[in-house]
Amino acid sequence: MNNIDLTGIRESNNEKLQEVIKESGGVRPEDCYQCGKCSAGCPAVFGMDNTPRQIMRFLQLSMVDEALKSNTIWMCAGCQTCTVRCPKEVDIARVMESLRVLAREKGYITEKSINLFHELFLKSVESTGRVYEMGLILGANIIGMKPLKDAEFGLPMISRGKLAIIPHRIKDNGEVKRIFENVRKRGAKV
Amino acid sequence: MKYAYFPGCSLSSTGIEYDLSTRETARVLGIDLWEIPEWNCCGASSGHLTDHLLSLALPARNMAIAEEAGLDVAIPCAACYARSKATELAVSNSAEMKQEIEEVIERKYEGKSKARALLDIIANDIQSEDVKNNVQKELKGIKAACYYGCLLVRPLAVGFDDPEDPQSMDNLVKSLGGETVDWAYKTECCGASCPTTMPETGKKMLERIFKSAKDAGANCLVTACPMCLNNLDMRQGQVEKAYSEKYDMPVFYFTELTGLAFGVEPTKLGLNKHFVDAMGLVNEVLKADGGRETA
Structure with a gap:
């Protein structure tokens, strides 16, 4: 393992760290005392390359890029178990969420299929006001090059009346589209 | 109201x-x-x-x-x-x-x-006596693992029950004449969109929930979340295949069980629309209470 110049990293990465803190609404990584309770209870930790505790440690050391490039922030299901169990009341789930927002902005998308799912989801909401599940599933499969993934569920879903063939479009005089436009004007990368 | x-x-x-x-x-x-x-x-x-x-x-x-x-x-x-x-x-x-x-x-x-x-409204605002007064068919034979998942109990400001051992749904099922089991995974995450985007990770998250419910002696799962239900119901067969296990665990919305106990026709509640057959257990409940066969 290579030596890491922590003093140098801390100085040169301070701006990046402040960005994370701002995006997370003021979570303080230094509050974490590395007990690991977040990681012991995390239901998705087995699929992560770093544990949530290690992500907090990266931030304490200002190693922001390491946190942003980790698959951990994409595997996080947002279940909030870490946040409610943290003895220091660090909102770890919010940190994961913020790192994901920043990783998208900077183009570090470690888990492309997950990102694609969320992009298609929001595209559907913007264009019709609601999520069109059939379009979301087909779109994610086709663009993700897995056209037959979960195809076994297609017909049974339709026969049970659980998947509409045509999307529902709400009549809102463009209000939902304007919500998207208005958050973009405020800097959202949506 | x-x-x-x-x-x-x-x-x-x-x-x-x-x-x-x-x-x-x-x-x-x-x-x-x-x-x-x-x-x-x-x-x-x-x-x-x-x-x-x-x-x-x-x-x-x-x-x-x-x-x-x-x-x-x-x-x-x-x-x-x-x-x-x-x-x-x-x-x-x-x-x-x-x-x-x-x-x-x-x-x-x-x-x-x-x-x-x-x-929260049905289990906590409405008095359990008012729920009991509407019961026409007690849920005899139901041994429910009440599955709250994440978002009803976490984070604390959003949740309306204990984040580690919530009881709202358990109390409701008991008011309807059913039994509930104590089990360890009632607030564990089902994986949300993970089973769709990362199937192997998602299946493992689901497997632990089925196993824990089965080991606790439950014969069904009850949920208050459409994403949880889809993961647990639609994907149960996939998980059984991947882990060479058989769970046979119908998954209900708490409103389906409530409606059933209130004497509503099962098809009007959508109980015939599940992937894991729910009608078998539903008919056992109806028969146990002297109700008629509706399959």
């Missing part, structure tokens, strides 16, 4: 049984549900994983329409509830955020209209 009703996207498609059984259960209990006209998707969970302001603004439009009508909002879906509650709290806690959200949605929303989880 009147509420604005926010069904959310899943309840008109993959979670259609939840909508059917919510309406039937509310009718019996005398809860008047006014569906928010032309409601929009709350954005869960893609919204808050993409942009914080967007995630607050999408539910805010629905909440604003309810506030104009002077009503609190009843929300069956756990994810829609969590996002709508987060919006209500953000607006109530910060005048700055309130103003920003109002500018984005181009409507007034002051946080007066509250987001309420349907489970």
Whole structure:
């Protein structure tokens, strides 16, 4: 393992760290005392390359890029178990969420299929006001090059009346589209 | 008792049984549900994983329409509830955020209209005596593992019950004459969209839930979330195959069991629409109580 110049990293990465803190609404990584309770209870930790505790440690050391490039922030299901169990009341789930927002902005998308799912989801909401599940599933499969993934569920879903063939479009005089436009004007990368 | 009703996207498609059984259960209990006209998707969970302001603004439009009508909002879906509650709290806690959200949605929303989880209303607002008085067929033979998942109990500001060992749904099922089991995974995450985007990770998360429920002696799972139900019901066969196990564990919405106990026809509740057969257990319940066969 290579030596890491922590003093140098801390100085040169301070701006990046402040960005994370701002995006997370003021979570303080230094509050974490590395007990690991977040990681012991995390239901998705087995699929992560770093544990949530290690992500907090990266931030304490200002190693922001390491946190942003980790698959951990994409595997996080947002279940909030870490946040409610943290003895220091660090909102770890919010940190994961913020790192994901920043990783998208900077183009570090470690888990492309997950990102694609969320992009298609929001595209559907913007264009019709609601999520069109059939379009979301087909779109994610086709663009993700897995056209037959979960195809076994297609017909049974339709026969049970659980998947509409045509999307529902709400009549809102463009209000939902304007919500998207208005958050973009405020800097959202949506 | 009147509420604005926010069904959310899943309840008109993959979670259609939840909508059917919510309406039937509310009718019996005398809860008047006014569906928010032309409601929009709350954005869960893609919204808050993409942009914080967007995630607050999408539910805010629905909440604003309810506030104009002077009503609190009843929300069956756990994810829609969590996002709508987060919006209500953000607006109530910060005048700055309130103003920003109002500018984005181009409507007034002051946080007066509250987001309420349907489970909280039925299990906690309504007296268990009033629930019991409406029971026509006790849920004899039901041994439920009540599965709350994440978003009804976490984070603390959003949750309405204990985050580690909630009891609302357990108490409701007992009021309906059913039994519940103590088990370790009642608030463990089902993986949310993980089983769709990362199938191997998702299956492992689901397997632990089935195993824990089965080991505790349950013969069914009960949930209050359409995403949990889809993962647990539709994907149960996939998980059985991957782990060479057989669970045979029907998965119910709590409103389906409530409606069933209130004597509503099973097909009107959507009980025939499940992937894992639910009608077998439903008919056992109906027979045990002297009811008629409806398969």
